[in-house]
Amino acid sequence: MTSQNAKKIEVKDLNYFYGNEQALFDVSMKIADKMVTAIIGPSGCGKSTLIKSINRIGEISSEIKIRGDVLLDGENIYSKSVNLVELRRRVGMVFQKPNPFPKSILENVLFGPKLHGVSSRGRLEEITETSLHKAALWNEVKDKLNKSAMELSGGQQQRLCIARALAVDPEVLLMDEPCSALDPIGTAHIEDTIENLKNQYCIVIVTHNMQQAARVSQKTAFFMRGKIVEYDKTENIFTKPKEKLTEDYITGRFG
Amino acid sequence: MEQLAQKSFSLKSPPHIGSSPHVKNGHDLKHYSFKQKLWEGLIHFFLACNGYLAIVLIALIFLFLFKEGLQALQTINPLQFIGSKTLDFEGREIFSFIWQPVSSTPKYSLLPLLTGSFLVALPATLISTFLGIGCGIYLAELASPRVRNFLKPTIEILAGVPTVVIGFLALSVIATFVQNQFHTEFRLNAFVGALGVSLVIIPVIASMTEDALRAVPSELREASYGLGATRWETLSKVILPAGISGISASVLLGMGRALGETMIVLMATGNAAVFTYNIFSSVRTMTATIASELGAVAHGSEAYHVLFFVGCILFTFTFFINLFSEIVVERMRRKLKL
Amino acid sequence: MNLWRKILGHFFEGVCRGCAFVVLFAVIFILVFITKQGISTISWNFLSTAPSHGMTSGGIFPAIFGTIVITLLMILMALPLGVSAAIYLNEYAGNRKGARIIRASINNLAGVPSIVFGLFGLGFFILFVGRKLDQVLQTGLLFGQPALLWAAATLAVLVLPVIIVSTEEALKSVPLSHREAAYGLGATRWQMIRRVVLPQSLPGILTGAILSISRGAGETAPILFTGAAYFLPKLPLVKLWGILPMINPLDQFMELAYHIFIMATQSTNVALTRPIQYGTALVLLAITFLLNFSAILLRIRFRKKLRRG
Numbered sequence: 024m025t026s027q028n029a030k031k032i033e034v035k036d037l038n039y040f041y042g043n044e045q046a047l048f049d050v051s052m053k054i055a056d057k058m059v060t061a062i063i064g065p066s067g068c069g070k071s072t073l074i075k076s077i078n079r080i081g082e083i084s085s086e087i088k089i090r091g092d093v094l095l096d097g098e099n100i101y102s103k104s105v106n107l108v109e110l111r112r113r114v115g116m117v118f119q120k121p122n123p124f125p126k127s128i129l130e131n132v133l134f135g136p137k138l139h140g141v142s143s144r145g146r147l148e149e150i151t152e153t154s155l156h157k158a159a160l161w162n163e164v165k166d167k168l169n170k171s172a173m174e175l176s177g178g179q180q181q182r183l184c185i186a187r188a189l190a191v192d193p194e195v196l197l198m199d200e201p202c203s204a205l206d207p208i209g210t211a212h213i214e215d216t217i218e219n220l221k222n223q224y225c226i227v228i229v230t231h232n233m234q235q236a237a238r239v240s241q242k243t244a245f246f247m248r249g250k251i252v253e254y255d256k257t258e259n260i261f262t263k264p265k266e267k268l269t270e271d272y273i274t275g276r277f278g
Numbered sequence: 279m280e281q282l283a284q285k286s287f288s289l290k291s292p293p294h295i296g297s298s299p300h301v302k303n304g305h306d307l308k309h310y311s312f313k314q315k316l317w318e319g320l321i322h323f324f325l326a327c328n329g330y331l332a333i334v335l336i337a338l339i340f341l342f343l344f345k346e347g348l349q350a351l352q353t354i355n356p357l358q359f360i361g362s363k364t365l366d367f368e369g370r371e372i373f374s375f376i377w378q379p380v381s382s383t384p385k386y387s388l389l390p391l392l393t394g395s396f397l398v399a400l401p402a403t404l405i406s407t408f409l410g411i412g413c414g415i416y417l418a419e420l421a422s423p424r425v426r427n428f429l430k431p432t433i434e435i436l437a438g439v440p441t442v443v444i445g446f447l448a449l450s451v452i453a454t455f456v457q458n459q460f461h462t463e464f465r466l467n468a469f470v471g472a473l474g475v476s477l478v479i480i481p482v483i484a485s486m487t488e489d490a491l492r493a494v495p496s497e498l499r500e501a502s503y504g505l506g507a508t509r510w511e512t513l514s515k516v517i518l519p520a521g522i523s524g525i526s527a528s529v530l531l532g533m534g535r536a537l538g539e540t541m542i543v544l545m546a547t548g549n550a551a552v553f554t555y556n557i558f559s560s561v562r563t564m565t566a567t568i569a570s571e572l573g574a575v576a577h578g579s580e581a582y583h584v585l586f587f588v589g590c591i592l593f594t595f596t597f598f599i600n601l602f603s604e605i606v607v608e609r610m611r612r613k614l615k616l
Numbered sequence: 617m618n619l620w621r622k623i624l625g626h627f628f629e630g631v632c633r634g635c636a637f638v639v640l641f642a643v644i645f646i647l648v649f650i651t652k653q654g655i656s657t658i659s660w661n662f663l664s665t666a667p668s669h670g671m672t673s674g675g676i677f678p679a680i681f682g683t684i685v686i687t688l689l690m691i692l693m694a695l696p697l698g699v700s701a702a703i704y705l706n707e708y709a710g711n712r713k714g715a716r717i718i719r720a721s722i723n724n725l726a727g728v729p730s731i732v733f734g735l736f737g738l739g740f741f742i743l744f745v746g747r748k749l750d751q752v753l754q755t756g757l758l759f760g761q762p763a764l765l766w767a768a769a770t771l772a773v774l775v776l777p778v779i780i781v782s783t784e785e786a787l788k789s790v791p792l793s794h795r796e797a798a799y800g801l802g803a804t805r806w807q808m809i810r811r812v813v814l815p816q817s818l819p820g821i822l823t824g825a826i827l828s829i830s831r832g833a834g835e836t837a838p839i840l841f842t843g844a845a846y847f848l849p850k851l852p853l854v855k856l857w858g859i860l861p862m863i864n865p866l867d868q869f870m871e872l873a874y875h876i877f878i879m880a881t882q883s884t885n886v887a888l889t890r891p892i893q894y895g896t897a898l899v900l901l902a903i904t905f906l907l908n909f910s911a912i913l914l915r916i917r918f919r920k921k922l923r924r925g
Contacts, residue, residue, distance in 0.1 A: 412635025
């Protein structure tokens with residue numbers, strides 16, 4: 024892996040506004056490829072806003088304004104002529120609550136590839152199997168691919184959403200508190216899946232669970248009130264934080 | 279735990295995990311496929327056309343109605359819409375309120391039509407306010423789920439009965455009943471019409487009242503019960519005041535419907551354009567006037583424009599009543615959210 | 617004191633219960649009465665033949681035919697237009713001030729009296745559009761008179777707001793999370809609408825469509841001057857190339873609701889025509905009842921499905 028430490032995503036002096044309310048203040052960070060970067064912080068600190076700014080999904084539901092840049096492989100994703108379809112194909116996302124479509128498991132996985140014009144039967148079968156394997160769901164659902172996705176458990180639904188995101192072969196995988204709606208077993212499954220994927224994708228995970236950040240990530244950014252407080256290797260953040268605020272947070276003095 | 283172990287096993291031996299690109303890769307971010315550009319653009323254009331066409335049609339109703347209606351004002355003195363000087367039987371000149379658009383000296387007093395409309399709409403609104411609100415309260419707060427599951431669709435069925443069928447019943451059954459009870463001079467009169475019209479607006483008021491009461495947060499209810507209030511006290515002192523704007527909106531809307539109802543009043547009110555306050559007299563509403571005379575007037579004539587003018591008045595009345603009720607509902611929604 | 621509170625409560629609750637039962641009684645009375653009076657008239661002959669002997673005997677087939685044809689034409693015009701307009705307003709136009717005003721006026725239009733639509737239909741479709749067409753195409757007086765086409769167009773404008781409002785409601789019921797998921801997979805706006813939003817809102821849209829068909833079938837005022845006829849010796853059909861029967865949109869037509877109105881108010885021989893009137897009313901009631909009932913069922917299923925996921 025030559026690009027191990029290349030900066031896949033670069034956020035430069037990003038200021039993000041919902042209407043007139045500012046959610047991010049001069050955020051700058053470089054996110055490396057083929058590893059897991061965790062973003063932690065108290066609720067309302069802007070961590071979700073940050074990852075929603077990376078595939079520009081935040082702007083479909085609210086009026087936003089931004090100042091600053093977000094670069095993907097050196098290209099500014101906020102420049103005017105960017106094709107959001109292309110961007111979101113390359114930057115996949117898994118949401119806070121599992122949100123499978125009310126369709127069959129198979130249709131869910133193949134939703135993306137079909138959008139992008141994959142039509143050969145063999146190809147689609149291959150994608151289904153690979154994606155479900157990567158999301159560690161294949162063994163559980165291989166015999167009921169035509170069953171409705173709504174019949175799966177919460178944890179299975181979330182892994183299905185991961186498989187669905189992987190099926191379009193993204194380069195970046197954004198995960199917005201993917202385990203917040205799951206029980207401990209479901210959470211363990213997701214974390215195993217992340218472990219399994221980290222060498223192939225640039226994964227950015229937002230979590231309110233510090234143990235989770237410590238378990239799955241190689242780098243961690245701590246956010247507060249829309250600003251980066253500290254961004255370092257995960258082990259440094261959790262063992263020898265440089266900032267007093269970080270220390271207070273990870274030792275549970277507020278949060 | 280067994281499940282977990284099994285799963286991690288499966289993780290260790292996936293058949294072909296590798297980053298094989300599924301979808302053709304390598305486009306830069308600014309690449310738009312020809313298909314995407316063209317297709318999305320075409321669809322956007324098509325939908326926008328339809329959207330604007332619908333809006334234009336809707337605007338046209340308004341524009342066209344007023345264009346035709348206001349032409350009446352070019353040849354007719356507005357005073358004539360109130361009344362005109364006529365000679366009484368002894369040859370004296372008096373100021374009278376007569377609607378007689380097709381005659382050698384047409385008279386266009388709108389007062390008989392306005393009083394006719396309100397003589398039907400007000401009693402109808404009164405009756406259905408009483409019955410509709412009672413029904414709505416019963417549905418929302420008192421009925422058991424089983425009764426509600428039966429009553430609610432029944433009321434919806436009433437809302438779906440074609441007005442011409444209700445008009446027919448008013449004409450054939452209600453009119454006879456009313457005449458036998460009240461020994462009225464005219465078999466078809468404003469009261470018969472009002473009874474028929476209330477059948478149309480009861481469902482409107484009942485279901486909007488129910489919605490308004492159901493929108494009241496249950497915390498309010500629980501708080502009131504917690505303070506030892508009885509069911510009726512909770513209802514009358516807490517829930518009804520909270521839902522009052524929704525209920526008044528439903529009454530307004532019902533009144534709008536009553537003013538605009540055509541077939542029932544056309545069939546059941548006797549169709550005599552007389553200026554009266556007697557509810558048991560035959561009357562003719564604005565809607566019935568348009569319905570019964572539009573076929574008889576020459577297109578483009580003065581009387582034709584006057585009928586459009588009546589249409590404008592109707593439109594304006596109902597439009598503002600509806601607008602007002604919508605504002606009331608909107609305010610209620612905002613208040614309950616806070 | 618406590619007793620007084622109790623009595624008062626019981627009294628007012630009793631009043632509400634009484635109101636509900638009066639209304640219930642009224643509905644049951646209407647249904648039972650019309651059915652009882654009308655059922656003896658209904659026969660295959662009544663449903664399949666035309667009126668005869670100066671409308672005092674025979675059946676109502678032309679009116680049934682006319683009702684079906686006009687509601688079909690109406691929905692063909694209103695549904696595509698209304699649904700696409702709603703999609704545009706809800707998915708493309710956003711929530712800007714202009715869009716909000718347009719939405720409010722559409723809502724408002726649903727409450728405009730139907731006779732006003734009749735005025736509009738006559739004045740605009742027949743006297744303006746129709747006469748202009750005749751002038752331009754040099755067809756004498758072909759388009760500029762009451763006809764099936766114009767009556768259907770008038771009804772279409774009448775139900776347009778109903779369709780737009782119910783479609784918008786159905787579209788709004790699709791959760792944001794599903795839209796986000798589709799966009800997140802790189803769907804274009806239209807792909808998102810076609811593959812995620814429309815399948816989920818289809819039952820809601822259909823419910824609105826059925827309700828508007830039922831409304832259109834029961835309306836009389838808008839067609840009084842735009843095409844309904846008292847009696848016509850033949851169906852509004854034309855033979856295309858001399859063989860293929862096709863509906864002639866420029867013919868006038870008979871229609872159930874109008875038939876009831878005209879028989880009830882213009883007939884001189886009440887004894888002979890009353891059974892026909894009740895029979896016609898029963899047929900119309902049955903049609904609208906079936907339509908509304910299926911819409912209610914569809915809506916219940918739709919709501920259940922939404923709650924599940």
